[in-house]
Every structure is written in C-alpha cells, then in structure tokens.
Amino acid sequence: MEQKVDTRGRILDIAEAAVLDKGFEATSIEEIVAGAEISRGGFFYHFKDKNALARAMLERYIETEDVLYDDLFARARELNDDPLHCMLIGLKLLAEMLEEMPQGHPGCVIASTAYQDRLFDEGVRELNRQAILGWRKRFRGMFEEIAAKYEPREPVNMDALGDMVSGVVEGGLVLQRALREHNNASEQIMLFRTYLKLLFAPKPN
Amino acid sequence: MEQKVDTRGRILDIAEAAVLDKGFEATSIEEIVAGAEISRGGFFYHFKDKNALARAMLERYIETEDVLYDDLFARARELNDDPLHCMLIGLKLLAEMLEEMPQGHPGCVIASTAYQDRLFDEGVRELNRQAILGWRKRFRGMFEEIAAKYEPREPVNMDALGDMVSGVVEGGLVLQRALREHNNASEQIMLFRTYLKLLFAPKPN
DNA sequence: CCTCCCCCTGTACCACGAGTACAGTTGACC
DNA sequence: GGTCAACTGTACTCGTGGTACAGGGGGAGG
Numbered sequence: 352m353e354q355k356v357d358t359r360g361r362i363l364d365i366a367e368a369a370v371l372d373k374g375f376e377a378t379s380i381e382e383i384v385a386g387a388e389i390s391r392g393g394f395f396y397h398f399k400d401k402n403a404l405a406r407a408m409l410e411r412y413i414e415t416e417d418v419l420y421d422d423l424f425a426r427a428r429e430l431n432d433d434p435l436h437c438m439l440i441g442l443k444l445l446a447e448m449l450e451e452m453p454q455g456h457p458g459c460v461i462a463s464t465a466y467q468d469r470l471f472d473e474g475v476r477e478l479n480r481q482a483i484l485g486w487r488k489r490f491r492g493m494f495e496e497i498a499a500k501y502e503p504r505e506p507v508n509m510d511a512l513g514d515m516v517s518g519v520v521e522g523g524l525v526l527q528r529a530l531r532e533h534n535n536a537s538e539q540i541m542l543f544r545t546y547l548k549l550l551f552a553p554k555p556n
Numbered sequence: 557m558e559q560k561v562d563t564r565g566r567i568l569d570i571a572e573a574a575v576l577d578k579g580f581e582a583t584s585i586e587e588i589v590a591g592a593e594i595s596r597g598g599f600f601y602h603f604k605d606k607n608a609l610a611r612a613m614l615e616r617y618i619e620t621e622d623v624l625y626d627d628l629f630a631r632a633r634e635l636n637d638d639p640l641h642c643m644l645i646g647l648k649l650l651a652e653m654l655e656e657m658p659q660g661h662p663g664c665v666i667a668s669t670a671y672q673d674r675l676f677d678e679g680v681r682e683l684n685r686q687a688i689l690g691w692r693k694r695f696r697g698m699f700e701e702i703a704a705k706y707e708p709r710e711p712v713n714m715d716a717l718g719d720m721v722s723g724v725v726e727g728g729l730v731l732q733r734a735l736r737e738h739n740n741a742s743e744q745i746m747l748f749r750t751y752l753k754l755l756f757a758p759k760p761n
Numbered sequence: 762c763c764t765c766c767c768c769c770t771g772t773a774c775c776a777c778g779a780g781t782a783c784a785g786t787t788g789a790c791c
Numbered sequence: 792g793g794t795c796a797a798c799t800g801t802a803c804t805c806g807t808g809g810t811a812c813a814g815g816g817g818g819a820g821g
Binding site for chain 1: 667674725733751753754
C-alpha cells in the first residue's frame with residue numbers, strides 16, 4: 352500500500368539520521384523537509400507536530416532494535432545451544448556489530464530522548480519506558496535460564512542484571528559520544544561479558 | 557570578593573536545577589532570569605550566550621563531582637586501607653548516596669550535554685571529554701593498584717575498566733530517567749561491585 | 762564631594778524555528 | 792467526471808536567542 356513513494360518513511364529516515372547526529376531539538380523541520388524534498392505543509396500533513404514525529408521515530412526504532420536482538424541471539428543459539436554460551440556469543444556479536452559501524456554507532460534514541468524528556472509528551476515518555484522494560488524482560492528471561500543451569504557465584508537481582516545490558520550499552524554510547532572515540536560501547540559490552548563468565552562460572556570443587 | 561549577592565552563582569544554581577530537570581534546550585533564558593530575579597540584560601552581562609552558561613555550568617559541575625569522589629574514596633580509605641576493599645566500600649557509599657537523593661539523582665550533566673552536543677561549541681565538548689578522561693585516569697589508577705595486589709581472574713583493559721565506572725553510572729542514570737524509577741543507578745553500581753569482587757577474588761588454590 | 766567603574770535595568774529590535782490555517786494542485790482510482 | 796489522499800505554497804503568529812545600546816545606582820578612591 353505504500354510502495355509508491357512512502358514520503359512518511361522518507362521523513363522518518365532523514366529525521367532519524369539527523370536526530371542521532373545532532374539531537375532532537377537541534378534538528379529543524381526546515382532541514383527535514385529539505386532533505387526529504389517536500390514542503391513544510393507536506394511535513395505537517397504527516398505529523399501534526401514534532402511530538403508526533405518523535406513518537407513515530409521511537410516506535411520504528413524500538414521495533415528494528417527488537418528485531419535486531421531477536422536475530423542476533425537466534426544466530427547465537429544456532430552456534431551454541433547452551434544458554435550461557437548463547438548469551439556470550441550474542442554479546443560478542445553485538446560488540447562486533449557496534450565496532451563495525453564506520454563512525455561508531457549513531458547513539459541510542461532512547462538515551463537521547465531520556466535526557467530531553469520534557470520536550471516530549473507523556474506518550475513519548477511512556478514508549479521510552481516500555482522499550483527499556485521490554486529489554487529488561489528479554490534479558491532477565493535469558494539470565495534466568497542461565498542461572499537455572501549455572502548457579503551464580505554471587506547473588507544478583509535478575510531484573511537489575513537484565514537492565515545492566517541496556518545500561519552498559521547506553522552508558523558506553525554516552526562515553527563514545529562524549530569522548531569521540533569509536534569503540535567504547537563494544538569494549539564495555541566485552542567487559543560485561545567477562546562479568547557474566549565470572550558470575551556463572553561452574554564452581555571449582 | 558563576591559559575598560555580596562553573587563548573581564552569577566545564583567544564575568548557575570537556577571540554571572543547573574532547570575537543566576537537570578528538563579535538559580538544556582528546554583530551559584529558556586527567560587525562566588532563568590525570572591528565577592534569579594534579574595533582567596535579561598543582567599544575564600547577558602554575565603554570560604555572553606547560552607554556550608558560555610553551559611561551559612560555566614560544566615566547569616562547576618565537574619569540579620564538585622571531583623571533590624565528591626575525592627571525599628568518598630578518602631572516607632573509604634579510612635575505613636579500610638586495602639585498595640580492593642577501599643574500592644568496594646567507595647562504590648557502596650556511592651550507591652547509598654545515589655539512593656538517598658529523594659527523587660533520585662538529578663542525572664548527569666555530562667550525558668545530557670553529550671546527547672545534545674551539536675548545540676554547543678568546541679569548548680563545551682572538550683570540557684565534557686576531559687571530565688570523562690579524568691574519571692578514567694582516576695579509576696584506572698585505583699584498579700591498577702588493586703591488580704598489583706590481586707591478579708585479575710580474567711584479562712581486562714584497565715582504561716576500559718576505569719571507563720566502566722562512569723559508564724555504569726551514566727547508563728544507570730539513563731535507565732532511571734527513562735523508567736522513572738529511583739534506584740536503578742545504585743543497583744547498577746552494586747552489580748558492578750560484585751563484578752569487581754569476582755574479578756579480583758583471590759584464586760582458591 | 763566628585764568621579765569612575767562595576768553591575769546591573771530597561772527597551773527596542775532582528776532572526777529563526779515551531780505551529781496554524783487554508784486555498785489550491787495533482788494524480789489515481791472508481 | 793468526480794472524489795479523495797497526498798501533497799504545494801503562502802501568509803501569519805508566537806516564543807526564544809541574541810544584539811545593541813542608554814542609562815542608573817552605589818561603593819571605592821582621589
């Protein structure tokens with residue numbers, strides 16, 4: 352139904368690139384319409400305001416991110432059926448993926464919007480929240496599966512451990528952005544990976 | 557020399573609170589001058605533009621943050637002279653401090669500016685960068701001291717491990733902000749703490 | 762007491778970006 | 792030929808950042 356031109360999609364593409372590069376507020380509607388080669392009226396036909404654009408961007412971003420994780424850990428599972436090794440392989444793949452991105456990962460829209468959240472309405476903030484809760488659930492499930500097989504060497508809160516995946520990635524991306532280096536996020540993920548190796552290492556006795 | 561009224565300081569106080577609450581761009585000069593009870597002209601007398609305000613805020617913020625860390629780990633060192641235990645106590649104190657803040661830690665100015673960095677000039681970005689490099693140096697030093705006494709169970713890059721402190725805190729604050737929970741950052745710090753315990757645990761043999 | 766200078770106040774003004782409000786055009790499909 | 796979705800184009804309002812002063816008030820030094 353939208354294989355004609357898909358102006359809406361083109362707007363989202365341009366906007367996402369610009370927002371990841373400069374932040375939401377610094378991205379003007381003017382430059383979006385210039386990039387998408389439409390008129391200002393055309394933009395407001397698709398999105399009633401910048402909030403609507405933000406919501407649509409977040410929805411799309413979260414969906415592709417979810418697909419990416421599904422994919423990544425499915426591939427990892429094919430390589431090794433053990434839950435711990437699957438996790439370790441998945442994180443390695445994630446780290447490699449982040450490293451392969453030429454000028455570094457563009458940065459996470461979630462963190463970006465989290466720190467400007469007063470610009471947005473409740474709908475956007477709630478979307479943001481649900482995305483992180485979704486990741487928490489996903490990773491907590493995987494960690495519980497691991498813990499059932501390998502008893503953790505130290506007691507850990509599984510929700511918090513699930514959050515730590517998101518936190519380490521987000522934190523790494525903040526560092527990367529601020530330092531203008533390009534592999535901080537992948538390094539942080541690899542450190543987190545060694546954490547998991549130590550945490551779920553079989554007891555020696 | 558500035559015990560009279562210290563308008564400049566009052567501007568910074570108001571601005572910092574507002575920026576941590578809503579982000580830099582969402583904070584208008586109008587509301588700052590209203591809060592500080594000065595005129596717009598007065599504001600521009602102290603800061604030639606918003607960039608100058610950002611730079612001053614960052615400088616002040618970084619300085620107080622550094623003092624805070626100095627303090628925290630000095631207290632930890634008093635409690636236990638061993639480098640590993642000093643680190644573990646310091647992180648515990650940090651986690652407790654974050655938890656005690658009534659509606660959660662306001663969020664880190666560093667991450668906030670990192671995600672809107674195109675709004676700022678090179679001076680601000682460089683300040684931001686130097687702050688994180690400073691923390692890297694601080695924590696790397698501490699970890700090297702620990703590693704000299706307790707051989708790490710897995711090989712780790714000391715720069716990356718130093719960055720991980722900042723990363724975990726920043727990431728935790730992002731989660732906290734987006735989830736609107738209040739103890740994510742301290743939980744993440746505590747998880748990082750168990751990482752260190754496992755990483756530097758004496759070998760059993 | 763006068764003067765200078767710092768620290769402002771107050772006003773007027775410009776540029777630019779978000780958002781509103783339409784009126785009109787174009788092309789596809791029934 | 793008519794309808795409708797998907798636009799274009801223009802014109803306007805409003806908030807905010809930023810400039811450019813002109814002037815005031817009060818404390819310190821001569």
